Amino acid sequence: MDRPCHHCDEFSRASLLRRGAAEAGRGLPGIEPGMPSPAGTGLDRRTFVAGAFGLALSVYGLGKLGLFEDGIARAASGPAQPVLVSVFLPGGADSLSVLYPVLDPNYKKLRPKLALPASAGPQFSEDNRLHWHPSLTPFVTLHGEGKVSVLPAVGYTHPDQSHFTSRHFWEVGATDARLSTGWMGRYLDHAGTRDNPLQGLSLEYQLQPSLASAKVPVAAVAGPDDYGFYAPGVWGEVEERMLETLKPLGARRSDPFLNQAAKATAQSDRLRRQLAPFAAGNGNGFGSPVTYPQSDDSFPHRLAGLAAMLGAGLPLHCVALTGPGEYDTHADQPKALADGLDLTARSLFAFQRDLEARGLSDRVLTLVWSEFGRRGEENGSDGTDHGAAGTAFLIGSRVRGQMIGEFPGLNNLDKDGNLRPTSDFRALYCALVEQWLGGDAAAVIPGARSFGRPALLS
Amino acid sequence: MPPVYRGAFGKPQAERLLWRAGFGPRPGEAERLARLGLDGAVRSLTHPRRERLRGPKPHDGRGRRLAPYDAWGHDQLWWLDRMVRTSRPLAERMTLVWHDWFATSRDGVGSARLMLRQNKLFRRRGLSSFPVLLAEVTCDPAMLLWLSGTDNTRWSPNENYARELMELFTLGAGRGYTERDVRQQARALTGWHNDWSENLGPVRFRYDKERHDPGVKTIFGKRGHFDWRDSCHLCVHHRLHPSFFVTKLWSYFVPVPPKAGTKRALERLYVRSGYEVRPVVEAILRHPALYTGPRMVKPPAVYVAGLLRALKRGIDTDSWTWLMSLAGQQLFYPPNVGGWDDARWLDTATYRARWIMASYAIRPHVLKSDKGKLPNDAAKLLRRAEALLGEPTLTGHTHAELKRFAKRALSDAHSQWKKEQYPALIENALRQLLAVSPDLQTC
Numbered sequence: 001m002d003r004p005c006h007h008c009d010e011f012s013r014a015s016l017l018r019r020g021a022a023e024a025g026r027g028l029p030g031i032e033p034g035m036p037s038p039a040g041t042g043l044d045r046r047t048f049v050a051g052a053f054g055l056a057l058s059v060y061g062l063g064k065l066g067l068f069e070d071g072i073a074r075a076a077s078g079p080a081q082p083v084l085v086s087v088f089l090p091g092g093a094d095s096l097s098v099l100y101p102v103l104d105p106n107y108k109k110l111r112p113k114l115a116l117p118a119s120a121g122p123q124f125s126e127d128n129r130l131h132w133h134p135s136l137t138p139f140v141t142l143h144g145e146g147k148v149s150v151l152p153a154v155g156y157t158h159p160d161q162s163h164f165t166s167r168h169f170w171e172v173g174a175t176d177a178r179l180s181t182g183w184m185g186r187y188l189d190h191a192g193t194r195d196n197p198l199q200g201l202s203l204e205y206q207l208q209p210s211l212a213s214a215k216v217p218v219a220a221v222a223g224p225d226d227y228g229f230y231a232p233g234v235w236g237e238v239e240e241r242m243l244e245t246l247k248p249l250g251a252r253r254s255d256p257f258l259n260q261a262a263k264a265t266a267q268s269d270r271l272r273r274q275l276a277p278f279a280a281g282n283g284n285g286f287g288s289p290v291t292y293p294q295s296d297d298s299f300p301h302r303l304a305g306l307a308a309m310l311g312a313g314l315p316l317h318c319v320a321l322t323g324p325g326e327y328d329t330h331a332d333q334p335k336a337l338a339d340g341l342d343l344t345a346r347s348l349f350a351f352q353r354d355l356e357a358r359g360l361s362d363r364v365l366t367l368v369w370s371e372f373g374r375r376g377e378e379n380g381s382d383g384t385d386h387g388a389a390g391t392a393f394l395i396g397s398r399v400r401g402q403m404i405g406e407f408p409g410l411n412n413l414d415k416d417g418n419l420r421p422t423s424d425f426r427a428l429y430c431a432l433v434e435q436w437l438g439g440d441a442a443a444v445i446p447g448a449r450s451f452g453r454p455a456l457l458s
Numbered sequence: 459m460p461p462v463y464r465g466a467f468g469k470p471q472a473e474r475l476l477w478r479a480g481f482g483p484r485p486g487e488a489e490r491l492a493r494l495g496l497d498g499a500v501r502s503l504t505h506p507r508r509e510r511l512r513g514p515k516p517h518d519g520r521g522r523r524l525a526p527y528d529a530w531g532h533d534q535l536w537w538l539d540r541m542v543r544t545s546r547p548l549a550e551r552m553t554l555v556w557h558d559w560f561a562t563s564r565d566g567v568g569s570a571r572l573m574l575r576q577n578k579l580f581r582r583r584g585l586s587s588f589p590v591l592l593a594e595v596t597c598d599p600a601m602l603l604w605l606s607g608t609d610n611t612r613w614s615p616n617e618n619y620a621r622e623l624m625e626l627f628t629l630g631a632g633r634g635y636t637e638r639d640v641r642q643q644a645r646a647l648t649g650w651h652n653d654w655s656e657n658l659g660p661v662r663f664r665y666d667k668e669r670h671d672p673g674v675k676t677i678f679g680k681r682g683h684f685d686w687r688d689s690c691h692l693c694v695h696h697r698l699h700p701s702f703f704v705t706k707l708w709s710y711f712v713p714v715p716p717k718a719g720t721k722r723a724l725e726r727l728y729v730r731s732g733y734e735v736r737p738v739v740e741a742i743l744r745h746p747a748l749y750t751g752p753r754m755v756k757p758p759a760v761y762v763a764g765l766l767r768a769l770k771r772g773i774d775t776d777s778w779t780w781l782m783s784l785a786g787q788q789l790f791y792p793p794n795v796g797g798w799d800d801a802r803w804l805d806t807a808t809y810r811a812r813w814i815m816a817s818y819a820i821r822p823h824v825l826k827s828d829k830g831k832l833p834n835d836a837a838k839l840l841r842r843a844e845a846l847l848g849e850p851t852l853t854g855h856t857h858a859e860l861k862r863f864a865k866r867a868l869s870d871a872h873s874q875w876k877k878e879q880y881p882a883l884i885e886n887a888l889r890q891l892l893a894v895s896p897d898l899q900t901c
Contacts, residue, residue, distance in 0.1 A: 261896035
């Protein structure tokens with residue numbers, strides 16, 4: 001079968017598959033032979049309302065709903081746990097643009113059209129060969145404050161250049177196509193509880209595969225502010241009366257299915273009351289002490305919601321969401337990349353400042369990653385093809401703020417012309433589990449003993 | 459024969475029949491159907507006259523004709539329009555049944571053209587012979603792509619369709635077949651092929667003998683040089699197929715399983731008719747369980763199409779596309795090959811989606827508060843709201859609560875301007891509450 005532009009085709013088909021997988025896990029369309037199923041495929045999903053905390057959750061991985069209300073309440077009243085936030089940049093962000101090696105003699109040879117001039121972005125203080133992409137100035141500020149650690153060439157040996165497979169490796173925390181639980185999901189299986197789905201929170205409509213667990217429940221929620229009930233031509237006292245009527249309409253009925261509908265009415269009404277403080281248009285919804293970027297993309301808004309949830313004391317532990325932008329830049333790379341990085345960096349900057357203002361910044365660490373970097377040499381369409389080692393960032397008030405692994409230079413690319421990794425994502429995960437989450441990496445990352453741990457925290 | 463309902467057949471019964479076997483009544487339709495009596499009413503649905511589309515022609519939010527092959531979401535709008543305007547509601551409802559039964563998603567097929575081609579197949583064969591339908595589905599291009607039919611070759615058999623053929627389409631999970639049967643069925647089903655075109659994607663679906671495995675297969679203990687037709691035939695004539703078929707078909711019309719006697723009678727009817735769909739559907743629609751049993755939650759597509767039918771409104775906005783998705787039923791995108799889960803239509807997220815759907819549906823009728831011509835009378839206001847929504851039969855509880863709301867809200871109107879303006883606000887609110895009430899979520 002020939003398909004036009006098989007790279008991009010593969011990517012879009014993989015996203016489609018993933019959507020199906022997150023929803024259902026059965027009868028997925030056959031994609032490329034040999035591609036792994038996303039972690040979490042087949043997990044049962046139930047909807048649950050964490051009433052006392054005002055959230056409608058899709059809860060994954062539990063045969064029946066337990067007493068989550070109590071579990072969440074107990075977790076919330078216990079000691080506050082550290083929070084790990086995973087931000088995925090989909091498509092394979094070009095590491096040679098994120099931190100571009102302007103002083104490397106091969107840079108302009110490999111990138112005759114795409115190379116950025118030295119003047120475009122500020123120099124990277126830890127390695128003067130590198131400059132920051134001009135869209136990343138918010139990171140430069142945070143790096144100057146010691147709140148960003150850069151992994152300039154992170155990956156794994158024998159890199160796989162399928163979006164789908166490489167992303168799967170990162171999600172499951174191993175180069176194993178058959179592993180079906182996510183690395184954070186396995187951590188939670190080991191260290192989490194059976195009654196607090198908020199411990200693993202996917203901040204979108206679907207489960208992020210890195211959170212897929214085998215034993216404990218995890219959850220997905222789009223946002224705490226997206227739950228208004230508006231009726232055209234109804235306002236004021238009448239609107240209040242109308243909404244009050246939902247409660248009696250939701251009263252118990254004898255017909256089982258009428259009662260099912262009544263129950264949905266009553267639960268929705270309860271949730272509506274609980275979320276009222278977060279509701280859009282109801283003053284400063286999230287009570288954010290900082291201004292987040294305005295965008296059609298929901299990323300900054302979701303981060304603002306995340307900070308508000310942490311501020312409200314919700315017992316979150318591992319969080320995952322997808323970053324804004326499209327990084328599979330086979331063509332017309334400059335603008336797409338700049339736009340994506342710009343919104344990502346400004347949003348995460350606002351998030352950091354928000355956490356600082358709320359006094360939460362010591363508790364939160366954010367990992368920004370992509371499934372791979374891109375080819376050293378540019379292609380003929382103002383773009384780049386799939387590569388190997390990529391860039392990752394750790395952001396937070398407690399990070400060490402120093403490079404993890406060095407920039408390997410462009411004179412030693414691998415046989416496919418890709419950047420070689422100088423740090424391994426599995427070593428990074430081991431260190432995150434041990435140093436940040438306080439868990440046992442051996443129980444989470446296969447072959448954990450074989451990876452040297454970088455020091456992450458100051 | 460299965461038992462037949464012999465109670466009164468009035469408006470409430472006709473209304474339920476129209477919801478279960480279609481998309482709810484247009485104004486006055488339930489009363490007209492009730493006058494035909496049960497037998498006449500069922501017959502009018504199962505033997506309809508030639509289709510006529512009634513009501514305003516569909517267009518998108520900017521007044522342009524629908525482009526179901528090309529514009530995002532217009533495939534859904536196109537089908538929703540058929541549901542709203544059809545004069546053959548059961549045929550359209552059966553199309554939805556088969557879309558769920560042979561659940562194929564555009565996520566795996568890509569092409570709207572092929573999805574709509576499959577949709578036409580479901581509509582054409584909706585009430586006729588199940589073996590014919592099954593055979594046509596087996597070589598339907600969308601299905602061949604969805605369940606890897608054209609990837610299934612003698613050199614590299616793919617079990618995807620073979621497994622679902624038995625598990626989901628004809629026999630039921632783990633009923634009367636083994637893993638070996640799955641593998642052997644996959645071999646029998648080899649031979650389908652298609653080309654890829656730069657512009658059109660998958661094209662030229664055909665049977666190619668070269669790709670077919672001509673060897674001997676053993677399926678359900680029988681040996682032969684089976685091909686795809688044999689594969690379908692063996693499934694339909696499997697001793698456990700009739701019980702699977704009638705139970706599954708029943709579940710689309712009645713929310714609790716049939717009693718053993720009914721089930722046996724339906725199986726006999728199905729086999730004796732030569733595996734015809736229509737007589738079984740007829741028997742289910744005449745069965746007492748449909749009229750005396752519990753209510754059923756309306757699927758989102760049925761809920762929306764029903765609201766629009768009651769309001770005599772056509773498709774005139776693209777919003778239904780995202781609203782259907784929010785409500786959990788994006789047509790042409792079932793969540794997986796098992797179809798939608800009828801037990802999961804209602805939760806806090808999808809309930810709110812239905813609330814928004816209701817507000818979009820009644821929006822063109824919204825009353826301005828400064829008109830001031832409405833009665834200051836709760837009962838009268840409620841009657842007007844019921845009339846707008848096609849006089850649905852309500853439970854006493856819902857009726858009383860809506861009236862109580864209107865009374866209280868009227869009593870808030872102390873000042874003169876409130877006395878003039880509140881009735882319109884209350885009328886708008888009553889329509890909204892009525893449309894989202896548990897009564898209208900179920901049928």
